[in-house]
Amino acid sequence: DNSDKKFRKLYETDIYNKDGLNGYAYVPNGIAVAVSNPRNETMPGTNPEQLLGLSLSTCMNATLQAIERENDLDHTAEVHVHVTMVKGTDGLEFLVHAMVSIPSVSYERAVELTNQAEQRCPVSKLLSGSINYTVETLQN
Amino acid sequence: DNSDKKFRKLYETDIYNKDGLNGYAYVPNGIAVAVSNPRNETMPGTNPEQLLGLSLSTCMNATLQAIERENDLDHTAEVHVHVTMVKGTDGLEFLVHAMVSIPSVSYERAVELTNQAEQRCPVSKLLSGSINYTVETLQN
Known part of the structure; x- marks a missing residue:
């Protein structure tokens, strides 16, 4: 509550x-x-899987866009979300994996900016209580 | 993990x-x-708010549809999701409120079926770790 x-x-x-x-x-x-x-x-x-991926990818990339602006960087970030529907002992579940690439900066810097976006993006915050949600920074 | x-x-x-x-x-x-x-x-x-609502409403109603079928009920369930973007001390957040109506059954039975759907719907499971996610059964 x-x-x-x-x-x-x-x-x-x-x-x-x-x-x-x-x-x-x-x-x-x-x-x-x-x-x-x-x-x-x-x-x-x-379907719900794709709609969730559209929501998360847009929210994360909008947040990255704001972070890039704050750091005087051009917007080059891209977000790819992979959603898997699985059946386990607790019934149906979605595994949600977000992959961030920021070609204009080093990998180490991209990891930092990804972590900031993960903490600030409202959809990421909503999912952060689930062990089925993971975020990765891709190498360029 | x-x-x-x-x-x-x-x-x-x-x-x-x-x-x-x-x-x-x-x-x-x-x-x-x-x-x-x-x-x-x-x-x-x-936007991310609407896409999340489209995902959640479809997932919840698909789950309710399966539960209705298991209980030999016609599919009458409807799901309305209200998403609010707010700014607080932790930055931007989304408040996600799902409202379920099942006109073919009593309110008490509708509450039971809503609770089942909340436990089974994969999108609901993903959001269930957030205090910003709430579910309500509407009176007919």
Whole structure:
């Protein structure tokens, strides 16, 4: 429960899924995406795995972009997220692995900037309590 | 670290953001979404907040759909996710609130099924370590 934390609200949005795994998810007056079972390859939709990866990769790269700006660096960072759906003793789980590359700086500096982004990106913060979430800095 | 857990891989996917907050995020040979700063209302793109809500609402409703099927219920569940971006003493954070309605059953039964879905949905599991993630069952 976060009711004792002090926040200033900057933005809010509403998202709906009324169909389930096959149909549409949407933002009123905004984006709608066709969704389908990821294990049914004849269906054209996206799925929770990809949508989570789109969210995390964009959040991490937006954060890296801000960090690059603060350090007078051009924006060269890229984020690749690999999501795996697995079945284990606790049922279905997603493994989420984020890979960061920052070609304009040394590997050591890229690791530092990746660590900063991991601490600041709101989606990364939400996932940081899970052992299924991992972040890696790629060698150029 | 989850390296000692035993998993069977069912599906995997790759997602990229090379642009940052303004541009595109995409799945190779799959969906591409235009993204933009959520606080710039003249830009048409979606954003990490909405993409996370699309992921969570679809995952939760797909899980509810499976639970309904197991209980010989028609699929009537709907999931509404409200995401708020806030700024606090720890920087930017997202508050993620999922609201479940299951019109075909009593409120007490809907609470039970919501709790099951919260424990089983892989996206919900990933978020469950964060105090910023909350789930509510709505009265019909």
